[in-house]
Amino acid sequence: MRVVVAPDSFKGTCPAADAARTIADGWAGVRSDDEVVLRPMADGGEGTLDAFATAFPEATRMPVRVTGPLGLPVDAAWLLLPDGTGVVEIASTSGIELLAGDLRGRDASTLGFGQAIRAAVDHGVSRLILGIGSSASTDGGIGALTALGARFINAYDLSVPPGAAGLEELAKADLTRLRPAPSGGVLVLTDVTNPLTGRRGAAAVFGPQKGLDAGGVARADEGLARLASLLDADPDVPGAGAAGGCGFGLLAWGGRLVGGAAEIGALTGLPAAIEGADLVITGEGSYDGQSAAGKTPAYVAGLAREAGARIAVVAGRIADDADVTGIEAVSLTELAGSADAAMTDTRHWLQAAGERLAAAQGEDD
Known part of the structure; x- marks a missing residue:
């Protein structure tokens, strides 16, 4: 598989570049032969x-x-x-x-x-x-x-x-x-x-x-x-x-x-990186109803849909009003058992999220 990892930062706990790298490490621990491309994202703010x-x-x-x-x-x-x-x-x-x-x-x-x-x-x-x-x-x-x-x-x-x-x-x-x-x-x-x-x-x-x-x-x-x-x-x-x-x-x-x-995505070559990808993983600290209104995950997911790739979202929390239709969603809060635990050791749970997503692909194969 070709996998592109393009999250925003998990504000206050993990920069986007570290988040992308940690999710990729978790993925590689389960599916080491896949091609994983890192494209950490930002919207002009932190990261x-x-x-x-x-x-x-x-x-x-x-x-x-x-x-x-x-x-x-x-x-x-x-x-x-x-x-x-x-x-x-x-x-x-x-x-x-x-x-x-x-x-x-x-x-x-x-x-x-x-x-x-x-x-x-x-x-x-x-x-x-x-x-x-x-x-x-x-x-x-x-x-x-x-x-x-x-x-x-x-x-x-x-x-x-x-x-x-x-x-x-x-x-x-x-x-x-x-x-x-x-x-x-x-x-x-x-x-x-x-x-x-x-x-x-x-x-x-x-x-x-x-x-x-x-x-x-x-x-x-x-x-x-x-x-x-x-x-x-x-x-x-x-x-x-x-x-x-x-x-x-x-x-x-x-x-x-x-x-x-959108500008950072264009300047850093994200659309080209997503072309031919099987799966695109994005994410942020809180994925909620506003995430579809121009935030980084929505932009990344839009590119993935245009390229015919499947989409996964890793988030610190996934709110009840979040639209996860057609998306593989992983909540760090659910993985860790509580929001406090997820925020205390965010990198550990990001790696666990990468492992879970990779294991799910293996089941699909």
């Missing part, structure tokens, strides 16, 4: 760098120390692809996981993300691919643009503070020293399609998840609207509200916003 690194083994990780979302140093990396493209993700530089539960809705910033982008630009990359899922802040991208040379100023001609708090004081944007984008362009991978402001905007929808109370959401939305009046970009472009409005800031820098999962 974006790993997805590209697995698809391009000759890529180089470029270490960089940046200012994390709370102002503390963070050791991260950006990825240099063989064709000169630089890949940077917000998750590992300014991501919500870096807060370890200490949400700072007004203060968290995208400065570190911008510092990693600047490092890639200064290295001389030909183009940029930027993943902006799993962000910690609602700053409209002013932190990232500040790292690239912009100045955001209050009424007293002083630089505004970091985060959403800075938007509250914003009076002027000075882009005269902003570094130009690479000649090959800037592709921005988003995992949502929200506009910058309003009831579906960055502050209203995602602000509470990042620690903003009702008053903070209202002030951040006003601040984002103020930012929109100062920068030359359309705040209603789908994805402008991604990453707390960082999508909008990158639009103003010349970026092009695209859906993360």
Whole structure:
């Protein structure tokens, strides 16, 4: 058999690349003669760098120390692809996981993300691919643009503070020293399609998840609207509200916003890898009714159907409202006996899931 393993990350417990490798190890323990192809996936959030690194083994990780979302140093990396493209993700530089539960809705910033982008630009990359899922802040991208040379100023001609708090004081944007984008362009991978402001905007929808109370959401939305009046970009472009409005800031820098999962799949050669596959295994932490609405497993499953391959889903939990019609579904929670057990030793149960799927194919043979 030819088997393609293309899961998303199991957030908080196992990155996508490790999940793919562990499922494959379980499969190989039962069916060692099968061809197993690893294509870990992401949607622009956590695991974006790993997805590209697995698809391009000759890529180089470029270490960089940046200012994390709370102002503390963070050791991260950006990825240099063989064709000169630089890949940077917000998750590992300014991501919500870096807060370890200490949400700072007004203060968290995208400065570190911008510092990693600047490092890639200064290295001389030909183009940029930027993943902006799993962000910690609602700053409209002013932190990232500040790292690239912009100045955001209050009424007293002083630089505004970091985060959403800075938007509250914003009076002027000075882009005269902003570094130009690479000649090959800037592709921005988003995992949502929200506009910058309003009831579906960055502050209203995602602000509470990042620690903003009702008053903070209202002030951040006003601040984002103020930012929109100062920068030359359309705040209603789908994805402008991604990453707390960082999508909008990158639009103003010349970026092009695209859906993360499909673009990563295309860039890493997933459709070609699935051609001729007998089985495609995908998965994520929680497989539920929303998983069919554009999430990574739905995209992967769609490619598998087009190629005539069977589909399997491995998930930490499979909700009652999940549509598993025509899918071989394995729940780590059921395998382990409880959600706590599955999360405590996720890799063990991912391997067990690979073994179970392989054994089931053997029974079919």
